Amino acid sequence: MVKTVPEAENPQIPAEPPAAPAAVSVPTPTVSHPEVVDNAIERPVFETRDLAVRYAGKPAVLGVSLKVPEKEITAFIGPSGCGKSTILRCLDRMNDLIPSATVEGTVLYHGHDLYGPGVDPVQVRKRIGMVFQKPNPFPKSIYENIAFGPRVLGLKGNMDEMVETALRRASLWDDVKDRLKDNAFGMSGGQQQRLCIARALATDPDVLLMDEPCSALDPISTGRIEDLMHELKNSVSIVIVTHNMQQAARVSDRTAFFIVDLDGGEDRRIGRLVEYGPTGRIFTNPHDTRTEEYVTGKFG
Ligand SMILES: Nc1ncnc2c1ncn2[C@@H]1O[C@H](COP(=O)(O)OP(=O)(O)OP(=O)(O)O)[C@@H](O)[C@H]1O
Ligand SMILES: [Mg+2]
Numbered sequence: 001m002v003k004t005v006p007e008a009e010n011p012q013i014p015a016e017p018p019a020a021p022a023a024v025s026v027p028t029p030t031v032s033h034p035e036v037v038d039n040a041i042e043r044p045v046f047e048t049r050d051l052a053v054r055y056a057g058k059p060a061v062l063g064v065s066l067k068v069p070e071k072e073i074t075a076f077i078g079p080s081g082c083g084k085s086t087i088l089r090c091l092d093r094m095n096d097l098i099p100s101a102t103v104e105g106t107v108l109y110h111g112h113d114l115y116g117p118g119v120d121p122v123q124v125r126k127r128i129g130m131v132f133q134k135p136n137p138f139p140k141s142i143y144e145n146i147a148f149g150p151r152v153l154g155l156k157g158n159m160d161e162m163v164e165t166a167l168r169r170a171s172l173w174d175d176v177k178d179r180l181k182d183n184a185f186g187m188s189g190g191q192q193q194r195l196c197i198a199r200a201l202a203t204d205p206d207v208l209l210m211d212e213p214c215s216a217l218d219p220i221s222t223g224r225i226e227d228l229m230h231e232l233k234n235s236v237s238i239v240i241v242t243h244n245m246q247q248a249a250r251v252s253d254r255t256a257f258f259i260v261d262l263d264g265g266e267d268r269r270i271g272r273l274v275e276y277g278p279t280g281r282i283f284t285n286p287h288d289t290r291t292e293e294y295v296t297g298k299f300g
Contacts, residue, residue: 041067041068041069043069043070044067044068044069044070044108045068045069045070045109045110045206045207045237046067046068046091046107046108046109046207046239047066047067047068047106047107047108047111048064048065048066048087048090048105048106048107048108049065049105049106049108050063050064050065050104050105050106051063051064051065051087051090051103051104051105051106051107052064052103052104052105053083053086053087053090053095053101053102053103053104054101054102054104055098055100055101056100057102059268059270060083060086060270060271061082061083061086061087061258061270061271061272062270062271062272063272063273064083064087064105064258064272064273065105065273066256066273066276068091068237068239068254069237069253069254070237071233071234071235071236071237072233072237072238072253072254073229073230073233073238073239073240073251073252073253073254074237074238074239074240074252074253074254074255074256075239075240075241075242075247075248075251075252075254075255075256075279076088076239076240076241076242076255076256076258077241077242077243077245077248077255077256077257077258077294078257078258078259078260078271078274078294079259079260079294079299080243081260081269081271082258082259082260082271082272083258083271083272084211084241084258084271085211085241086101086271087258087271088209088211088239088241090103090107091107091109091114091128091207091209091239092124092125092128092129092130092207092209093114093115093119093121093124093125094125094130096121103115109124109127109128122153126149126153126203126205127205127206127207128205128206128207128208128209129200129201129203129205129207129208129209130200130208130209130210130211131193131196131197131200131208131209131210131211131213132196132211132212132213133211133212133213133215133216134216135189135192135193135195135196135216136196137184137185137187137192137195137196137199138184139183139184139185140183140184141180141181141182141183141184142167142176142179142180142181142182142183142184142187142195143163143180143181145184145195145198145199146162146163146166146167146195146198146199146202147159147162147163147202148199148202149199149200149202149203150162150202150203153203155203162202163180163202164177166198166199166201166202167198169198169201169231169232169235170194170195170197170198170201170228171194171224171227171228171231172191172194172195172198175191176191176195188221189216189217189218189221190217190218190220190221190222190224190225193213193214193216193217193221193225194224194225194228197213197225197228201232201236205236206235206236206237207236207237207238207239208232208236208237208238208239209238209239210229210238210239210240210241211240211241212241212242212243213225213240214226214242214244214247215242215243215244222247226247226250226251229251230251240252245283245295245297248279248283249279249283252279253278253279254276254277254278254279254282255276255277255278255279255282255283256273256275256276257273257274257275257276257282257286257288257290257291257294257295258271258272258273258274259271259272259274259290259294274288274290274291275287275288275290275291282295283295
């Protein structure tokens with residue numbers, strides 16, 4: 001399929017990921033436990049440094065420094081309210097849409113400052129797709145759901161091919177090829193979620209952010225999404241927030257564990273990154289006792 005993608009007007013966010021790794025040599029510190037953050041990621045798709053988000057001035061999550069590897073699956077886990085969704089939204093500037101939210105610190109995307117002056121959040125979201133907890137297809141046909149993003153972004157090319165490619169990549173083509181004009185609401189929940197993944201893929205992003213994408217799905221639909229994630233990581237980097245520890249262990253290459261730190265009282269609940277590293281190690285040999293207690297089900 002030949003597709004002409006308009007060049008991003010902003011030179012800071014490349015329309016395509018750079019071929020050569022961006023030179024990022026600054027060590028990544030972390031606030032909670034510098035010794036337990038795995039820094040052996042040479043080509044991060046994202047690097048956050050001391051990232052903090054406040055809502056209406058009240059800190060929600062502070063001091064998050066981590067590197068997200070390319071073409072791997074990174075899981076964010078931790079108890080409710082620890083800031084997983086908040087940090088995920090920093091990675092595609094979705095917090096810009098929440099008026100009370102302020103973001104401090106640094107987010108580098110392929111070495112470029114995602115919050116730098118002149119960066120166009122629309123271009124950012126073309127490269128970085130988001131899938132939410134509840135499938136949220138548009139009240140349109142299956143075809144129009146997929147065609148929407150490429151149209152809005154003015155992508156040139158054969159729309160039928162773009163739609164088919166996105167649906168194939170989301171393992172949905174065979175299910176829907178004979179009913180592309182049907183309303184998306186007629187699909188099952190699992191199909192709707194794969195449609196949302198296809199919709200995110202239609203603009204050919206290089207990152208997919210997924211916020212609890214399976215929590216509204218039955219085990220079979222969940223398994224299909226997990227299989228799909230394994231296939232997609234050949235071509236996209238994936239960050240998934242999940243409450244399902246087995247899911248994090250099954251699908252992810254790396255896991256970041258966050259907590260809610262009471263930091264002086266119930267009214268000062270602050271999310272923090274505790275530990276980050278290869279998923280196998282986080283689940284079998286965590287370095288922090290809080291991680292161990294969480295992954296073994298003692299709290300959370
Ligand atoms: N739009 C918002 N306005 C005000 N406060 C918010 C907003 N979104 C999140 N928060 C607060 O920020 C903190 C982190 O919330 P966040 O939703 O990121 O946590 P989470 O780890 O994703 O939780 P869950 O597992 O329940 O989804 C919480 O204290 C939450 O109340
Ligand atoms: Mg959340």
